[in-house]
Amino acid sequence: MKYLVVVVFWLFTTKVHAVEDAKQQWHQFLNSYSKQVERKLKEKSIPGAALSIVHGDFGDLAKGFGKTQVRKGRSVNQNTRFRLASVSKTFAGSLTAKLASQGYFHIDDYVGKYLPYVDDTDYKSLKVYHLLSHSSGLVPNAYDNLIESRMPYDEIIERLIQVDPICPPGQCYGYQNAMFSLISDVILNATGMPYERWLVEFMFKPLNMQDGGVGIDNMQKDDNFAFPHVLGRKRWHTAKLKPHYYKVAPAAGINASAADMVQWLKAQLGYYPDVLSLDALTIQGRPYTHTKRELRRRIWREHIDEAFYGLGWRIYDYDGEHLMYHSGWVQGYRTDVVVIPALNVGFSLLLNAESGVINELTTDFISQVIDMYREAPPQTNDGASKES
Template sequence: MTPSRGLTGAATALTVALAAGALAAPASAAPRPDRHEATRRALDGIVAEGVPGVTAQVRDKYGSWNTASGVGDLRRGTPRGRHDRFRVGSITKTFVATVLLQLQAEGRIDLDDTVGKWLPGVVEGNGHDGDAITVRQVLNQTSGIADYSRVDAFARKVFSKEFFQHRYDTWTPEQLVKLAMSKERAFVPGSDWGYSNTNYIVAGMIIKKVTGNEYGDEIRWRVIEPLHLNATIAPGTRATMPRPSSRAYGKLPMDPEAKVYDVTELNPSFAGSAGEIISDSDDLNRFYSALLGGRLLPEEQLAEMKHTVSRGDRGGEYGLGLIKLELDCKTVVWGHDGDLHGSSNLAMTTEDGRHSLALNMNGDWTGDADPVVDAEFCGT
């Protein structure tokens, strides 16, 4: 997460019979040995741009293909690992939206409920009115709620050199929302689209109010465990990374010297339900494949999740915690991107969930994943 980038009832029953293995190819179909060569070249190109290293996985009808390029630890010179875990940043938002849609399927919440119904008095001040904002508007980023990550008092501690004094600080959801309330709302709810991390802090708080449990526990019970996502956790306040993982390198946006720092260790509570999850490429592909394949949500809720609004000049469309992109080759892919100190990520899958790509860069100041997406899904 940076200040300028954004790039169970019936629901549980749907997940019980999920298969954890890769899809097997028919005996008559043989994969081309070079079918991912363009993707490999595009990943190498990211490293050539200056990113220390990149790790990625593709899942398709032939199974899974894992690759890595570049360096995982600049001090030791060790290579990136093909099965590294990493901080997924705003990809967390898709997990959170999935839980809320499952709760809707169970009749425990309605997406047209107001935020004020569930969190009375929390979203108030400087034009904010929780009674005029729906849960749906929170999830599709049309609420107009200000982004706490752009508040000076927060940004100095997280995006300037003060980060090194505060990297282990714990932030509560209530603190983060209160910071957002100190700023004027961005627009009248429903009148525009604007990416705000506060929306998903609010969403996590609503999950807790509805269920009585932390959002991370609900994700674990409803998504992680049924899908056997063994590399995925909501770490809470844990500052260290589980193994295997590489180091994460970042340039702090408010550092005038623009130096590269090792920012691997941090207390991710400042991102919370907007971006704290740790995972790996394999788990992300399994998650998005199951989600788009209709194995996590009933048909009605998946359709709601895929009902999109324009992202304006960012391109593409935004659903409920889900980005839709139509590539130049007319292939449509769904997923999310995510950034957190030293970690830049992208996870995309086709509409039927049968062809997925997930990648992580362990540097946050450069690197364009678009050529990788085009190479894998368009063959260019």
């Protein structure tokens, strides 16, 4: 009996030490990667950035770098708001999956059920999931030029649904902003509540995302926001915050801070099931549309074996690891978000400058985390390996 007690005690202390070692390794990685980000941002003279990293068992990081403006700006902190640009699409995908899982509508419902005017067009067979998986049949980026003009959203949609499709819905991939944003009209007519209110009341508030929100007024509600910057001949220049893409809120209308993105990443990892249930996460993460062209992107092609689009999320097989990803780019901003469910890890990087350095930093993060995991699989709090 005494021997058994000793063995049990030894096993228990061994597991405790393994967890502590893994936790220490994770925090060493956070420190090392944070310094790497800071160094590369300085090399490119990037005005400001917000970094968010989450590990469900070992802790989080929310950190600001640089300034909100190159001249006379305040220091970026974890509560500084950035435009998310197309990373906003992940919120649209998650909200749609949430509402579908709660029975407000089905993702394979015809859009015309909620927007009858679609039935009189070539898009009468368009389904809800086609909107959010970029498989409507439209030519890529249809009428983005009108989004960038002063034309109201409703007039853009009137023209959009008259464009001849290049394939039937569901048959081909074509990235969209205007067509994607029809989901807000579907949600309004299916639930009786505006898209923006759903996001604020049922995502931002319960997730304690206190800084960001929807629209240009939210972005400028106080002076703790990152101004956009464009590169001149020798240096970055502060630009005017433009309202254009805010008119397509599901596609590009959301703002968030580093602290906000920590909460968003945790929700994607399943830590807030009252906000995003397992059913909702499953619905949004299905591979609805094959995106073969992603396999040829210079920054990915050495790593990605398969590429799909879910509901508002890109889905990749990256060096044998399943991950969800999205990037964003509007004038003066670049953004990235990554979720690696099996590793219990999430990542977000927001820049107030249009710099390709974000591609390098994101790719480095993914590869370094995967390598660290495979060298020594982290342990959960009960001592069990997270390896699958």
